[in-house]
Amino acid sequence: MKKNDTVLFVHPRHMSYGRDNQVPMGFLGLLNAVPAPVKALFQNEVSDNDLRSAAALAMDIFWYMSLSSAVALARRGRTVNPSLFIVAGGYTATVYAAPLVQVFDFDAVVLGDAEGPFPELVKTLREAGDLHSVPNLRLREKVTPWSYVLTREDYDSFDYLSLSRFPSLLRLARESHRFEGARFVYPFLPVYKGCIYPCDYCYGAPNYQKLLTRRGVVARSPARVLEDLRRLEAMGWVRRVYVVGDFLKILSPEYADEVLGTTYNLGIYYEYYEVPRPEDILKLAQAFKGEKTFSFFTGRNHAANSVSGIRVGEILGPARLAKKLGATVRINVPLDQLRRDAEFLAACKAMLVNMRGMDLVDSSLWYLRTPDPHGAAQEAPQDLAWSLDESKRRPFSWAIREVVVRWSSRGEMPYKWLWRLNTLALKAKIASSYYARPLRQLLARVLGNAAPPPAR
Numbered sequence: 001m002k003k004n005d006t007v008l009f010v011h012p013r014h015m016s017y018g019r020d021n022q023v024p025m026g027f028l029g030l031l032n033a034v035p036a037p038v039k040a041l042f043q044n045e046v047s048d049n050d051l052r053s054a055a056a057l058a059m060d061i062f063w064y065m066s067l068s069s070a071v072a073l074a075r076r077g078r079t080v081n082p083s084l085f086i087v088a089g090g091y092t093a094t095v096y097a098a099p100l101v102q103v104f105d106f107d108a109v110v111l112g113d114a115e116g117p118f119p120e121l122v123k124t125l126r127e128a129g130d131l132h133s134v135p136n137l138r139l140r141e142k143v144t145p146w147s148y149v150l151t152r153e154d155y156d157s158f159d160y161l162s163l164s165r166f167p168s169l170l171r172l173a174r175e176s177h178r179f180e181g182a183r184f185v186y187p188f189l190p191v192y193k194g195c196i197y198p199c200d201y202c203y204g205a206p207n208y209q210k211l212l213t214r215r216g217v218v219a220r221s222p223a224r225v226l227e228d229l230r231r232l233e234a235m236g237w238v239r240r241v242y243v244v245g246d247f248l249k250i251l252s253p254e255y256a257d258e259v260l261g262t263t264y265n266l267g268i269y270y271e272y273y274e275v276p277r278p279e280d281i282l283k284l285a286q287a288f289k290g291e292k293t294f295s296f297f298t299g300r301n302h303a304a305n306s307v308s309g310i311r312v313g314e315i316l317g318p319a320r321l322a323k324k325l326g327a328t329v330r331i332n333v334p335l336d337q338l339r340r341d342a343e344f345l346a347a348c349k350a351m352l353v354n355m356r357g358m359d360l361v362d363s364s365l366w367y368l369r370t371p372d373p374h375g376a377a378q379e380a381p382q383d384l385a386w387s388l389d390e391s392k393r394r395p396f397s398w399a400i401r402e403v404v405v406r407w408s409s410r411g412e413m414p415y416k417w418l419w420r421l422n423t424l425a426l427k428a429k430i431a432s433s434y435y436a437r438p439l440r441q442l443l444a445r446v447l448g449n450a451a452p453p454p455a456r
């Protein structure tokens with residue numbers, strides 16, 4: 001790699017998912033830390049010329065839905081520019097590191113935390129050094145020691161918020177803050193990585209996190225989080241910040257007090273992983289002066305079940321308090337659980353009549369391939385074929401989502417209507433699933449069939 005060569009950062013298209021504008025926080029952190037000229041693009045912006053003039057192509061394969069697009073872009077990159085160095089990182093890249101370098105066109109995958117290894121990789125490439133000295137690398141013929149683990153010091157020193165190196169994301173982000181409402185583009189606040197809950201369907205769970213990053217929970221210092229919030233405030237155009245990670249529950253009360261013991265001229269979107277105490281709602285409502293959205297999980301998502309049961313009923317109390325404080329309330333229901341769990345279905349139906357003015361969100365479980373003791377997907381070849389296929393699939397709901405996402409980004413009213421319609425549709429889904437079972441039983445009895453077909 002020559003001294004002035006560019007590293008092309010590309011966020012791959014999520015084939016089966018209409019939310020390409022969500023970019024992993026870590027991608028931005030690495031982009032801002034790389035000691036080389038960079039260009040950052042969404043996949044649909046990449047031209048052959050970009051690929052030809054770059055020395056390295058770096059992609060996140062964080063969510064599995066980007067897998068097939070990333071593989072296709074790597075192929076295109078290799079064809080257009082055979083000497084291009086192609087590298088990926090993120091949860092899904094880690095799990096599929098071996099096939100990505102052995103079967104597809106990737107030269108390297110950074111395993112686990114990349115804050116240390118990735119800038120070092122770029123430096124080594126620029127100096128034409130020996131890649132085997134860079135930790136956490138899956139290369140074609142070798143795995144370098146997986147010795148880098150993110151520390152608080154490194155976490156604090158990284159900048160996960162600056163968008164100056166990614167102009168198209170900056171434009172989208174600014175647009176998304178023209179209106180009220182949680183549009184989920186930017187900024188996601190980095191507070192901690194990992195998780196304490198043992199949800200067996202999530203890479204955040206301690207046993208999987210250990211396999212995929214070799215560590216437990218790591219948090220930034222509260223002073224650094226506070227500094228980031230002040231930075232966002234100073235930008236002027238940022239109306240709200242997204243906190244996806246219930247630090248009130250997962251980190252110490254002192255930590256929360258240090259971050260929230262002041263006020264911010266910002267709004268907040270916050271996901272509670274467990275039923276919050278009233279003070280956990282009040283603290284946030286007092287600290288953030290702008291618009292607020294509080295999101296509550298029921299069922300088997302975000303620890304609610306693995307820790308303490310379904311708790312649909314318990315969520316309504318805190319949700320009402322949040323509403324009273326002027327927040328938009330989102331109740332997340334894993335609709336796929338309704339099919340399997342009659343008790344949960346009954347609890348959800350009872351909840352419907354009590355959630356006036358609250359939004360309902362489908363939080364069905366998402367795909368995860370179990371990592372083996374080396375952090376690789378078990379039964380990798382079959383899994384990979386399945387994942388590639390799955391990440392290419394474009395269900396009908398994808399098309400609807402594409403249209404809706406575009407429409408809702410046009411203004412305040414379409415966005416509000418979108419949520420109302422979505423809530424109505426999901427309510428209807430719960431109610432109809434609830435009545436489908438007794439109806440099927442009745443039908444079976446009328447038709448004289450002793451064994452009714454099982455509920456789907």
Ligand code: B12
Nearest residue numbers: 019022024025026058060063064089090113114202204366
């Ligand atoms: C925060 C979060 C989100 C946020 C992401 C915010 C953001 N912009 O980063 C939001 C809410 C947007 C989100 C959405 C979704 N998420 Co999510 N999310 C998480 C969560 C809770 C934490 C992720 C985290 O800690 N990031 C920390 C940051 C700082 O680091 P990082 O971004 O991981 O980046 C590091 C590495 O990944 C790597 N890396 C990343 N990019 C690159 C690029 C290169 C070139 C390199 C070298 C390295 C690299 O290096 C970085 C530095 O170390 C995890 C669960 C968990 N506790 O881990 C689930 C998780 C990652 N999400 C998951 C899923 C499935 C989803 C959704 C599909 C769910 C949904 N209902 O919509 C969507 C998909 C969004 C999309 N558009 O595609 C799954 C992923 C499983 C999988 N294999 O796909 C997880 C593991 C949860 C689960 N249930 O299993 N999520």
Ligand code: SF4
Nearest residue numbers: 195199202204205302
């Ligand atoms: S609480 Fe959420 S982030 Fe933590 S392990 Fe469970 S699903 Fe993953």
